[in-house]
Amino acid sequence: xxxxxxxxxxxxxxxxxxxxxxxxxxxxxxxxxxxxxxxxxxxxxxxxxxxxxxxxxxxxxxxxxxxxxxxxxxxxxxxxxxxxxxxxxxxxxxxxxxxxxxxxxxxxxxxxxxxxxxxxxxxxxxxxxxxxxxxxx
Numbered sequence: 193x194x195x196x197x198x199x200x201x202x203x204x205x206x207x208x209x210x211x212x213x214x215x216x217x218x219x220x221x222x223x224x225x226x227x228x229x230x231x232x233x234x235x236x237x238x239x240x241x242x243x244x245x246x247x248x249x250x251x252x253x254x255x256x257x258x259x260x261x262x263x264x265x266x267x268x269x270x271x272x273x274x275x276x277x278x279x280x281x282x283x284x285x286x287x288x289x290x291x292x293x294x295x296x297x298x299x300x301x302x303x304x305x306x307x308x309x310x311x312x313x314x315x316x317x318x319x320x321x322x323x324x325x326x327x328x329x
Contacts, residue, residue, distance in 0.1 A: 198242060202239065202246050229300065230304070230307050231307075233304040235311060236278075237271055237311025238315055240312060241271050241312035241316065245266070267312055267315060276305065278304075283301060
């Protein structure tokens with residue numbers, strides 16, 4: 193994948209996540225459809241992974257590691273870190289609310305974290321799949 197193509201995917205993904213989140217807030221989809229949070233976390237993980245890949249793209253190209261285990265490591269560690277920070281943020285915010293966090297919220301946080309990672313994994317799989325024939329796995 194070329195740098196400009198990755199930037200385009202990042203832009204389209206960012207717009208899509210923003211637009212869906214905006215609609216979900218206006219239409220109360222997060223409260224009407226209990227599962228709506230899951231695809232949003234998947235798309236958020238996808239977007240985060242594209243941005244991480246875009247950020248490290250030049251370095252990975254210089255190392256000739258765009259389609260390597262090193263790229264996988266960069267993407268997955270970035271997604272794990274971002275997902276963990278986001279879920280910790282949600283826990284802290286929920287603790288600030290007088291009702292506190294119950295077991296259902298904890299399970300949703302763990303579920304959301306896995307959907308973040310799944311979205312990031314999809315990005316790596318798409319990048320790895322588009323490998324040129326002369327590169328070795």
